[in-house]
Amino acid sequence: MQPQSAFSVRLGEYNPSSDKIIRFRHIVYNEQNHYSPQTGLFTCVIPGLYQFSFLCSAFVDVGSAELLHNNELVQHSFKVSEGGRYLSSGDAVLRLQTGDKVWLEATDGITGLTTTSFFSGHLLFAV
Structure with missing residues (x-):
């Protein structure tokens, strides 16, 4: 059997906060439990190449x-205004080692993010 690691999460509830780490609490898929809704962190268990995608929606800028990735900025989101909403999105492929952490941060805190904002990641292949 091939190694597996994948998650897909939504913000799920409006949670006004000045916290920077976005804690997505509504689990769409997290069978291996490599993403923690309590901390907002994905922790690598299987070394390999991973793909991460996100879309954060807000009614205010x-x-x-x-x-x-491990406190290093990988990517600023691509940001647009569409139909009265501000959308920030991104997609990246990263090589991770066991114990590496990946997460999303909001530059000005998470106040204003809509409940449909999402974050997902999956193992492309183990190395």
């Missing part, structure tokens, strides 16, 4: 989302 709350800054942008950033993808981080």
Whole structure:
């Protein structure tokens, strides 16, 4: 059997906060439990190449989302205004080692993010 690691999460509930780490609490898929809704962190268990995607939606201009890997900025989101909403999105492929952490941060805190904002990641192949 091939190694598996995947998650897909939504914000799920409006949670006004000045916290920077976005804690997605509504689990769409997280069978291996490598993503923690309590901390907002994905922890690598299987070394390999991973793909991460996100889309954060807000009704107010709350800054942008950033993808981080072990406290290093990987990607600033691409941000647009569409139909009265601000959308920040991104997609990246990362090589991870066991214990590495990946998460999203909101540059100006998570106040204003809509409940449909999502974050997902999956193992492309083990190395």
